[in-house]
Each structure stands twice: as structure tokens, then as C-alpha cells.
Amino acid sequence: MMKIEDSYCLIQAFRHLLCEERKKRGLSQFELAKKSGLTRQSIALFESGQRIPTFFSLFSLARGFNIPTVKLVALFMEKLNFYEQQEEKLLAAESKKMKWFA
Numbered sequence: 521m522m523k524i525e526d527s528y529c530l531i532q533a534f535r536h537l538l539c540e541e542r543k544k545r546g547l548s549q550f551e552l553a554k555k556s557g558l559t560r561q562s563i564a565l566f567e568s569g570q571r572i573p574t575f576f577s578l579f580s581l582a583r584g585f586n587i588p589t590v591k592l593v594a595l596f597m598e599k600l601n602f603y604e605q606q607e608e609k610l611l612a613a614e615s616k617k618m619k620w621f622a
Contacts, residue, residue, distance in 0.1 A: 527572075529607065533599040535569045541585055541595065542567075556584025 542552050542563075549567070553560040558580050565571035566581075573581065582589040 529603050530600065531569045531572060533603045534573065534596060535567050537596055537599045538563075538581065539567045541592075545585065547584075552581075552584045555586075556580040558584070 542549070547555070549563040550560045552558075553563050556563075558577060562571065562577070566573055566577070578592060579589050582592040585592065
């Protein structure tokens with residue numbers, strides 16, 4: 521099970537969510553930045569995983585997507601759960617592989 525402290529998985533889940541939601545709505549990084557009040561560079565850094573969004577950024581991004589912030593957080597939690605399930609499958613497969621070689 522993924523630990524919430526695992527910032528790498530949190531960042532990966534958020535960056536994939538942001539990119540998917542932006543593309544689903546047909547927005548460029550520049551257009552999302554304009555709608556959200558953030559800079560295009562911030563959007564690019566969030567999507568590349570080089571920057572972690574602040575609480576304020578989450579509100580701004582939700583505004584840019586024209587959805588309630590709680591909906592954006594719910595979408596993030598769904599993505600995070602997906603990553604958690606994938607990690608559990610990988611760990612189980614690695615465990616089986618280790619038993620095979622033991």
C-alpha cells in the first residue's frame with residue numbers, strides 16, 4: 521500500500537491528472553493559465569512534476585477548469601487510488617518473482 525508520505529507518487533498522480541483534465545477540455549497550458557490566473561510556466565512545472573501546487577494553486581486550477589475545488593480534489597484522490605492499486609500489483613508481482621528466484 522502506498523504511503524501518503526510518498527511525495528513522488530503524489531506528484532505523479534497530480535501531474536497526470538492536470539495534464540489529462542487540461543487536454544480533455546481542449547485547453548493549452550497558456551489558456552489554462554489565463555483562466556486560472558496562474559502563469560503558463562507554473563502549469564508547465566506542475567505537469568512536469570517539478571513544482572508542487574500550493575493550496576491557492578488548487579483553487580486557481582479548479583477555477584480554470586470551471587469546477588468546484590472539491591471536485592478537483594476528488595479527481596486527484598481517484599487518480600491517487602489508481603496509482604496505489606498499480607503499486608500494490610507491482611509489489612505483489614515482485615514478491616512472486618523473488619520467491620521464484622529464492
